[in-house]
Amino acid sequence: MNKIALGVTSSISIFKAADIIRLFQKEDLTVQVIMTDRATNFIQPEFFTALSGQPTIVKLFDQKKHPIEHITLAAEISLLLIAPATANIIAKLASGLADDFLSTFYLAVKSPVLIAPAMNEAMFLHPQTQANIKKLRDLGVAFVEPESGYLACGQQGSGRLASPEKIVQISLRLIRQQPVFKDKLIVVTAGPTREALDPIRFLSNRSSGKMGYELAREAYERGAEVVLISGPVELPPPAGIKVEKVISAEDMRQAVLKYYDRASVVIMSAAVSDFKFSQTSQEKIKKEDLPSAIKLDRTPDILEELGRLKRGQLLVGFAAETSEPKVRAQEKMKRKKLDLMVVNDVSRHDIGFESDDNEVYLLWPDGRERLIGKTSKKKVSREILTEIGAMVNGRKGNN
Numbered sequence: 001m002n003k004i005a006l007g008v009t010s011s012i013s014i015f016k017a018a019d020i021i022r023l024f025q026k027e028d029l030t031v032q033v034i035m036t037d038r039a040t041n042f043i044q045p046e047f048f049t050a051l052s053g054q055p056t057i058v059k060l061f062d063q064k065k066h067p068i069e070h071i072t073l074a075a076e077i078s079l080l081l082i083a084p085a086t087a088n089i090i091a092k093l094a095s096g097l098a099d100d101f102l103s104t105f106y107l108a109v110k111s112p113v114l115i116a117p118a119m120n121e122a123m124f125l126h127p128q129t130q131a132n133i134k135k136l137r138d139l140g141v142a143f144v145e146p147e148s149g150y151l152a153c154g155q156q157g158s159g160r161l162a163s164p165e166k167i168v169q170i171s172l173r174l175i176r177q178q179p180v181f182k183d184k185l186i187v188v189t190a191g192p193t194r195e196a197l198d199p200i201r202f203l204s205n206r207s208s209g210k211m212g213y214e215l216a217r218e219a220y221e222r223g224a225e226v227v228l229i230s231g232p233v234e235l236p237p238p239a240g241i242k243v244e245k246v247i248s249a250e251d252m253r254q255a256v257l258k259y260y261d262r263a264s265v266v267i268m269s270a271a272v273s274d275f276k277f278s279q280t281s282q283e284k285i286k287k288e289d290l291p292s293a294i295k296l297d298r299t300p301d302i303l304e305e306l307g308r309l310k311r312g313q314l315l316v317g318f319a320a321e322t323s324e325p326k327v328r329a330q331e332k333m334k335r336k337k338l339d340l341m342v343v344n345d346v347s348r349h350d351i352g353f354e355s356d357d358n359e360v361y362l363l364w365p366d367g368r369e370r371l372i373g374k375t376s377k378k379k380v381s382r383e384i385l386t387e388i389g390a391m392v393n394g395r396k397g398n399n
């Protein structure tokens with residue numbers, strides 16, 4: 001089912017519901033908005049009708065499409081999200097009151113329910129509100145914790161609606177989680193590493209981290225526990241995912257090894273620097289003191305080490321090549337005991353580094369290969385995670 005019901009109540013943060021709709025639409029999901037009567041004091045239903053392309057529902061006894069729409073709609077959705085949720089709607093749902101469309105609908109819904117509260121800090125922390133939240137949690141309702149910060153009432157504190165990105169990310173996980181990823185730790189590395197010469201200068205590469213961040217997001221949506229080990233990139237941390245920030249190849253190595261025993265899958269999509277400076281300086285080296293040739297040493301080969309230490313983990317490597325990409329990648333895969341190799345041809349400027357698109361070959365140790373033609377990195381990550389899911393299910397590892 002590709003439809004989500006979005007309950008919108010009369011909180012001052014109601015305007016953020018527009019971003020939530022847009023983010024769902026980017027995921028090809030249809031959004032049916034349900035407003036409380038009081039929410040229409042802030043925004044007219046037509047606003048959400050225009051954004052969502054679906055007639056906004058407000059009243060229980062005024063259904064044009066179907067006379068008992070609270071029942072028919074319940075069977076069509078994969079999630080009921082209420083964002084923003086007032087203290088009032090939380091109290092109503094906790095007590096089973098059904099005196100308008102949204103609260104009546106809640107009782108008819110069998111799919112997961114997610115609530116994103118938004119209110120003044122005193123209202124949120126009030127023992128009555130907390131007791132209502134606990135009661136709903138005990139009944140299986142999921143919550144997106146509100147954030148701390150500046151509130152519309154002019155005060156600082158907790159109770160601010162979580163970001164639309166976070167709310168949508170958690171929603172997608174509720175819809176898309178798959179049993180194969182449940183209780184599995186997936187470690188993803190992303191971005192470049194930096195090898196310092198002195199506090200100012202470093203050796204690095206053009207990796208943007210976009211591919212790794214999409215892979216981490218996709219793994220999270222499918223229900224895995226995800227640790228994203230990220231070199232220095234410009235991307236915001238994905239919601240719900242533990243991010244370990246690292247700088248050098250050695251930092252990245254240590255971070256990966258920290259999680260390796262517990263990991264079911266490791267996806268090494270980072271572009272780890274191959275070289276580091278033989279000698280580094282804590283102070284900025286003066287221009288006149290810089291030698292004309294600088295000696296480099298090799299950095300640790302993390303993938304090779306993971307291959308050596310492997311005990312059941314699925315190891316996925318990325319290769320960025322400019323010539324004979326497939327031949328070189330096959331050789332690397334065998335040498336490093338990988339279970340899947342994702343090969344980028346980085347001689348092309350329309351894909352790969354810094355681009356939002358990618359085209360990759362997937363290679364397996366048994367000689368099987370698959371081309372994922374040029375598409376967004378989001379879609380590429382979806383395909384890769386589908387293959388990983390099949391491999392985890394079939395336990396076809398290169399151990």
Ligand SMILES: Cc1cc2nc3c(=O)[nH]c(=O)nc-3n(C[C@H](O)[C@H](O)[C@H](O)COP(=O)(O)O)c2cc1C
Pocket residue numbers: 008009010011012013036037038039085086087088089118119120123
């Ligand atoms: C300007 C204004 C802003 C409000 N913002 C919130 C809010 O952020 N959270 C909340 O729980 N209630 C807020 N309220 C109070 C609710 O609108 C009120 O409790 C209402 O009865 C809730 O109705 P509903 O849950 O059916 O939408 C606000 C009221 C006003 C007048």
